[in-house]
Amino acid sequence: MRETYLSWDEYFMGIALLSAMRSKDPQTQVGACIVNKKNRIVGIGYNGFPRGCSDQEFPWEREGDFLKTKYPYVVHAEQNAILNSTGNLSGCRLYVSLFPCHECAKYIIQSGIDEIIFMSDKYANTDSTLASKRMLDAAGVTYRQMGTIAVSIQLELKE
Numbered sequence: 001m002r003e004t005y006l007s008w009d010e011y012f013m014g015i016a017l018l019s020a021m022r023s024k025d026p027q028t029q030v031g032a033c034i035v036n037k038k039n040r041i042v043g044i045g046y047n048g049f050p051r052g053c054s055d056q057e058f059p060w061e062r063e064g065d066f067l068k069t070k071y072p073y074v075v076h077a078e079q080n081a082i083l084n085s086t087g088n089l090s091g092c093r094l095y096v097s098l099f100p101c102h103e104c105a106k107y108i109i110q111s112g113i114d115e116i117i118f119m120s121d122k123y124a125n126t127d128s129t130l131a132s133k134r135m136l137d138a139a140g141v142t143y144r145q146m147g148t149i150a151v152s153i154q155l156e157l158k159e
């Protein structure tokens, strides 16, 4: 038996990271993957503008006049994964490359997802993350950080 196969955690985080690569955000690319108790993927997403809101016409700026930044327009990876999901998310877990913000935390809790596996926590000191953790703790949604994973997507195709 091969010893170097991926664990479930590495597999689903790998898929979240691959999804993040679809994001057009020049600053922060985020990917999310929702998995049910049978280890089946039931939702996937990355951060981007809503359907019909063109990447050419909407701004990716971070600073300046609020309406000229990305913040009022962008759909977060977790929101897209929930909205794209196929059914009841009760008891599911969420793999996400960046810790969820306070808005996403509300949707995660209300959808029934009960575990979050995240990679980066680069905004840990912001009010958004503090509010997020406060709600997740109160709601009993657990979260744990995964260290870096070395997933090589190069496959050796043997005859």
Ligand SMILES: Nc1nc(=O)n([C@H]2C[C@H](O)[C@@H](COP(=O)(O)O)O2)cc1CO
Pocket (backbone or CB within 6 Å): 025, 027, 028, 029, 030, 046, 047, 048, 062, 070, 074, 075, 076, 077, 078, 098, 099, 100, 101, 102, 104, 123
């Ligand atoms: N968990 C998250 N999921 C996300 O999809 N995002 C998105 C929103 C923005 O497009 C980008 C953050 O931009 P910036 O403030 O690092 O330039 O990542 C942000 C967070 C952070 O809480």
Ligand SMILES: [Zn+2]
Pocket (backbone or CB within 6 Å): 076, 078, 100, 101, 102, 103, 104, 105
């Ligand atoms: Zn969010």
